[in-house]
Amino acid sequence: MKIKLVKRKNPQNKAEEKHYASPVNAGRKTMRDIAQDVAGRSSLTRGDIENVIFNFLDRLPAYLTDGFSVQLGELGTLRLSLSSKGSADEKTFDVETIKPHVVLTPGVEFKDKLRKISYERVKEKKEEKKPNP
Template sequence: MKIKLVKRANPQKKTEKKFYANAVNAGRKTLRDISRDIAGRSSLTRGDIDNVLLNFVECLPGYLRDGFSIQLGEFCTLRASLSSKGAATEKEFKTESIKPRIVFTPGVELKRALSETTYETAKGEMEIKGG
């Protein structure tokens, strides 16, 4: 994984600055890209895989709205969470203030796979943030 070093101020000691690792974004993978990659590793066609992935993505919001958490094997668990503005009384509460969030909890296998990542500093990639 390519990283860039970012110099940031310490939140506790504003005058102290240290370098921290940030992942370099290599771009984006679309469902079509993923379908093509999976098709190259299986006996299914890209169209078959496209169909499965698109149907999967279309089903997720309904499951989350219905209150289910979604366990994707050892990969992860997804669940809905809400944030809202507080109200002094139940009667004063406005549902318009509710903002849905998705909580992604990586599974043991994903954590293990990522813990084995090696890192390289991208050439010329250094930013200074926070002063």
């Protein structure tokens, strides 16, 4: 995995800056890209795979909002978490402040694979200053 170093303020001491690892974005994989890649590894067509993925994504929010966690094999488990503003008592609680968040708890094998990532540091190209005309 390619990484770059980014200078940020130290969370423990805001006056100090430190360098932190940041992943280099290699672009985006679309649903079509993924379906094409998976189709090349199976007996299903790209369209079959897209159909399955789109139907899964269509049902996923209902499973989560019904209170289910969704176990996705070795990838892990998806569940819905909520954040909200606190209130002094139950009567003054405002449900409009609730914000849902999807949480992925990685599976054991998936976490193990992530621990074994090798990293390659790339240097960022510095922008050259162009003379003002």
